[in-house]
Amino acid sequence: MRHALFRATRAAVAAALLASASAAGWPAVAVAAPVSLPGVVTQLAAGQPCATGSPRTAQAQPWSRRAMGLPRAWQLSQGAGVTVAVVDTGVGTGIPALAGRVRTVGDADRDCVGHGSFAAGLIAAAPGDGTGVAGVAPQARILAVRDTDERGAVTAAGVARGIREAVDAGADVVYVAHALFTGRQELTTAVAYATRGDVLVVAPAAPDTAPTDPRTGRPDPTARPCFPAFVPQVLSVVDYGPGDSRPQNAPFPFAPDLAAPGDAVVSVGPRGAGHYVGSGSSLAAAHAAGAAALVRARYPRLPAAEVARRLTGWAYPASVPKLDPYGAVSAVLPVRQDPLPDPVPAQLPRPGSDRPRVRALAVAGGAGAVVLLMAAAAVVVPRGRARAWRPAGR
Structure with a gap:
């Protein structure tokens, strides 16, 4: 777990009474302190046991739910009929908040790490009794596709294969949990495959764990593009936390498309009704994928590229536009009209004979x-x- 998780957790504690309003005009929101919840990781360390169901449940409403204005967005769309593929560590099948809405490819029904289940909850968990935790699109379906080994180790080939498998299995939106510094060619090809199938790919603009210099072991400040987020057809997302706090990751060599809540966010574990807390751009991308499901459900004939345009065009203005699901599903686009025909010159009758x-x-x-x-x-x-x-x- 990267250091930003602990920074974000401490920030959430400090903001438990009232989160400060951001410079971009975000309203102050009450924040549920998640300090008592176990943390989710992207990869298990050597000897670390598989994640299990959390024994704790978050009772209060997470700050991210109000920050994205989800109650208003749900009045127009809840993602019904849309399938979101979670290309990650797998998604557990014993999660009550996702009951009856998870389909798996291969052995993706086993999630030893817990990250894929956590992301799936951010996307589509249904609200439960006595808890304020819910996904962005609580009626969407989840397609679990594993692109890692059992303990979370990932390769570019695995991610590319996962994207293709998700498209072939009928996904409308593909959420990719990983940001890699390698595999440009194969991941670009995989995204092109999804684009031809009118499938929107959403990915984090940076890895959850800050890169380190292999010679010194210290954080590497070098700006390098991450894939598949750097591919133009991908909706790239970066995270922010309560009070508009941002993690100090390596600088971006390109401008991310969106910023979404990703620090100190709460979701489900690989089984049971308990909750975990996590931080990272991968979790911000999960929120954006859920918002894409809301748009695709409300406008089923809208092409994938136009779905992305709605999410970015109606986001809150900021240095990186902030995700606004309600704006994306409620904005009225101008009616497309055919161009007017060229005027036909007037034909005067020829003068008659004298x-x-x-x-x-x-x-x-x-x-x-x-x-x-x-x-x-x-x-x-x-x-x-x-x-x-x-x-x-x-």
Whole structure:
């Protein structure tokens, strides 16, 4: 367990009365102190026994639930009909908060480490009697896919295989728990496979355990990209804690897409109704995956890329935008309209021939001349006859 877990736990204790409002305008929220809960780890140390059910249950509502505005979001969507794959250490099948909603690939129904079960609870745990702990999408289905060995050791090949297996098994969202410094090519290929299947991949932007320099054993400050989060099609997520506290991990060589609650968060263990506490970007990514399930349930025809755009576009503004599930499911997108057709130039009729007009004028002129001649004759003829056609004056 990284040092940030203990820092975040102490921060949660200090914030038990009231979490301070963040600079980005987050409201102050009451925080449940999780100090009495056992901690979840990403990998078991040598000789460490498998995780079991926690004997303790968190009664108060975790700070993360109110920070994300989940009660408002649940009025519009709870993730029903959406399958979220948990590519992690496995997911236990004896968890009451996930009862009847867990499907596994291979031996992923055994979770010796407990991390996969914890993440699955953050995504989809149903609220229970006497506890405020619940997942972001409490009606979503979980597809457990193991990408590690039994004790949590992970490889890039295992993660890539897990992503493919999740897509082939019908996942709508794929949550990847690990951030690796190796495996760029194979993980990029696996993400491309998911993208072609219209599946959104969500992954932590940094490992939960700060990298160390192998020569000195001290934290390595070198900024290096992590995979699969560094792949452009992946929704990359970083964690923050109560009062907007942030862990001091290695600097990011790229800007994460989202920040989500990930420090001092509470969820279920591999069996039973007890709870654990944990910290890390992997847990923040689990919250974002649950929010993606809310969006996919409310807008089932929305492509995966548009789901990611909703989560990032309607997040709370900050240096790294903060996840806002309610904003993502409630925002009204502008109606797409086809472009207006190009205007058709007006067609004026061609001018007619002058012949009819000339002919009409000639006829009218001739008729007028005849009338004038007849009028003149009516005057001249009688006078001429009266004078026997002799000139005037004789």
